[in-house]
Amino acid sequence: MELQPLLVLGLPSIFPAFETLNSHKYIFLKAFSSKLPLLQFLATKNVAPSSIRAILCDPRQALTVDILGLLPAVGFVLTTTAGMDHIDLSECRRRGIQVVSIGSLAADDVADMAIGLLIDVLYKISANNRRVRKCVASKPLNFTMAPKLGGKRVGIIGLGSIGGEVGKRLEAFDCKVMYHSRNEKPFVPYHYYSNVVDLATNCDALVVCCPLTKQTRHILNREVMLALGKDGVIVNVGRGPLIDEKELVHCLVQGEIGGAGLDVFENEPRVPNELFALDNVVLSPHAGAHTKESCQVKCELVAASLEAFFATKPRISVQPVIEERHFYPSFECLPASSGEPAYA
Amino acid sequence: MELQPLLVLGLPSIFPAFETLNSHKYIFLKAFSSKLPLLQFLATKNVAPSSIRAILCDPRQALTVDILGLLPAVGFVLTTTAGMDHIDLSECRRRGIQVVSIGSLAADDVADMAIGLLIDVLYKISANNRRVRKCVASKPLNFTMAPKLGGKRVGIIGLGSIGGEVGKRLEAFDCKVMYHSRNEKPFVPYHYYSNVVDLATNCDALVVCCPLTKQTRHILNREVMLALGKDGVIVNVGRGPLIDEKELVHCLVQGEIGGAGLDVFENEPRVPNELFALDNVVLSPHAGAHTKESCQVKCELVAASLEAFFATKPRISVQPVIEERHFYPSFECLPASSGEPAYA
Structure with a gap:
């Protein structure tokens, strides 16, 4: 051959x-x-x-x-x-x-990462882990009380394959799930916001997992962050440029939002080193889908x-057989009518 | 007054x-x-x-x-x-x-911590967070590929108020949940093991959340750890002495188990400093219920x-009214017939 x-x-x-x-x-x-x-x-x-x-x-x-x-x-x-x-x-x-x-094959992996980052930021697992490792053995292991995850209003930006998996997990933690996407989804029980600022205003945390397009670039801008507020947490498992990173850093450093769990960054592999000193930030090397x-x-x-x-030779029309029931392969073949992938 | x-x-x-x-x-x-x-x-x-x-x-x-x-x-x-x-x-x-x-009022908080520790250990969130913070900006953010949480067989030791909440969450991650407790629970869909070694043999991870009694002290001993195996992960959100900590440290250092997420320790506030160098261990200062x-x-x-x-003056019989639906207050009043609390 x-x-x-x-x-x-x-x-x-x-x-x-x-x-x-x-x-x-x-x-x-x-x-x-x-x-x-x-x-x-x-x-x-x-x-x-x-x-x-x-x-x-x-x-x-x-x-x-x-x-x-x-x-x-x-x-x-x-x-x-x-x-x-x-x-x-x-x-x-x-x-x-x-x-x-x-990529949507690994939607569940990315969702796991999103939940892990959210719990980590709220419960300060990584920060406490660092502190314990530096601790003197005889000193009590003190910590600040965390906000509870249960009951929190969590907004998902982009309810595609990843967002759907995030929502399913959040329900098990008794969170109130809501979302923003280009269009309201039929048969989805979560409250829909057509406007990201409105979503942020009504949320305690935002999980960003929409595709990066011209329309979604900096979808989390300063206005959205201020609407989320000083206790609000942002998790990004989508793409770095979905967030205006300069503003994110500013909001985190100034305490204008509560914390962030970031698996992606605007100019990878560059991670803003202003974040290195912050205990309310968890930084992950784009590891979510792997x-x-x-x-x-x-x-x-x-x-x-x-x-x-x-x-x-002609156009592909593979219909893969996946035995694991949790994979949702979506072969998003172009050419299609829209310039954007179909899953946000 | x-x-x-x-x-x-x-x-x-x-x-x-x-x-x-x-x-x-x-x-x-x-x-x-x-x-x-x-x-x-x-x-x-x-x-x-x-x-x-x-x-x-x-x-x-x-x-x-x-x-x-x-x-x-x-x-x-x-x-x-x-x-x-x-x-x-x-x-x-x-x-x-x-x-x-x-305490069972905070069962959901402890369960959140258990899931957070499990994801953190598997996906190395804390370890990667440390690495990113030490990283040179221009270097690619490399990482090792993680084992997938979805599909993992997770054994819960002690299916009380906390264990039940852990199970509910694990189901949303598509884990196969199984458990050990003193007695098999009616109306529970998870597979029951009367023997902890058998449970460990059939699991990829163990979450320990039973009460500490004379019977459960060191319920996770060397035999259980070896049965769990070199890829197995242990999460402890119960009490430190539920695990033979000396053996746990040995197994972790020798690579005889895969990793551990520990919110509790055998001689708190002492944390075994042999663990400080390990990236497959997450250490938390008994912060789960708070x-x-x-x-x-x-x-x-x-x-x-x-x-x-x-x-x-006579015996208490308060039936508290809890508005949050996710609290399951269980006033476990003694004297009772058994010397052990009733929830494991």
Whole structure:
């Protein structure tokens, strides 16, 4: 069987495992490991740009119109993340390139992280953990009393696959769940706010898990933060630029909001070091969607998707069979009528 | 109205607030603030030991047979914790002293802490938080892939008010919940193991929340830990001596179990400093049951309980009205037929 060239941008979390399992099928063109411009990089590999039909990509390296312009034969783009903000979707649509995201497979993992961050911020688990480790053995382990999670009004921004999983978990903690999304969802029992400021005004905590688009960039701005108030907690498991980070830092430092649990940052890997001294902030290295089990399932789905694409050439229509009942694969194939992914 | 003397042992978390609200009703005899022997302390306050009819106590100071022997008129002992291991229940029973715990009021708070610790250990939230804070801004935020919480088999040791709340939450994370307690519970959907080793053998994680008694001391011994295995996680929100801490430290250091989230320790406030270097361990200063909201409700219940006791003199039979639907007050009054509290 002829090996197919597969361009890999960024370093998808599944990649090391995926490469090991599929080295007999693909020539992996690991652009993420080279500092050369793409054409030069391909030349060093003796690969003609026109031979590349599929790309596996990741938010750490944007798939821009310029890169796509160098690759005339690309028909298939695959990302393992729920967010697709690193892909120029308009250009893909214009060229009829199919874009597939399997990120919602890990929606439950991301939701677990959101709940973990929320509990951590409220109960100061990380901060107390640091304090205990510095404590003198004979000193009493004092702590400040935490606000209770039960009964808290928690607003979810973006009630897609991740937001839905967050809501389900919050219900078990007896939280009052409400949400904002582009449109009100039918059959959802939570109160809907069409306006984020109104949501924040009526909430004790906000969990941000919508996709990053032109419309949602800085959806959490200063006005929203002030509406949330000085006891309010923000958890972000979506994308960093969903929050105006400069204002977030200001609000946290000034005590204008109560705390934050952040798995993502506006200019990753940069984390604002003004936050390092704050005990009401939990900082996480964009780790939410990456569990061993999800990685394994993602590897299988990526393999199946690529195989289907290379076998048939026309547009992909893989319907993956997932045995774990908690995975909700949503193959969000473009071209579609809207410029945005469908899940927020 | 004549002020009643109220002996306060340990420093109940509600105490500062309770004292402020009730200084017009009680002479607070704060034995926890004195290093004098009890009789000498009472002499400095001009209080006759025989005038003390009620005690408010806390695990930080044991209510022993010796202390009870100095106080012939005591008829009522109140603790704000779920555990009653700091009270000599046998002696109270022998003397017909009523013992009331309102700790199960905060069962949901403790359960929140248990879930927070479990997610933190699995997803390494605290450890990553520490790493991010030490990180150089320009370096990528790497992390190791976590085991997934969804689908994990979690064993609850002690399915009382706290254990029940833990189970409810774990279900929302799609965990497979199983349990051990003294007896199998009717109407509980979780699989029951009469033997803790069998439970551990069939689990990925154990959450310990049973009361500390002679029978449950070191219920998690080396055999149980080895049965749980090298990927297994232990969370303890009950009492430190439920776990053989020396063996726990050994198993963690040697990698014979996967990790631990500990809100309690065998010899508080001492925390084994062998654990300080481990990233798979989260250490919490016995903070689980202490939220602002629960504190307020506890204050009201303690006030009502004491008022009822001092008004009627005979045994208390307060049925508190709790408006928050998530509180499950269980006034576990002794004397009862068994020497153990009824909730495990």
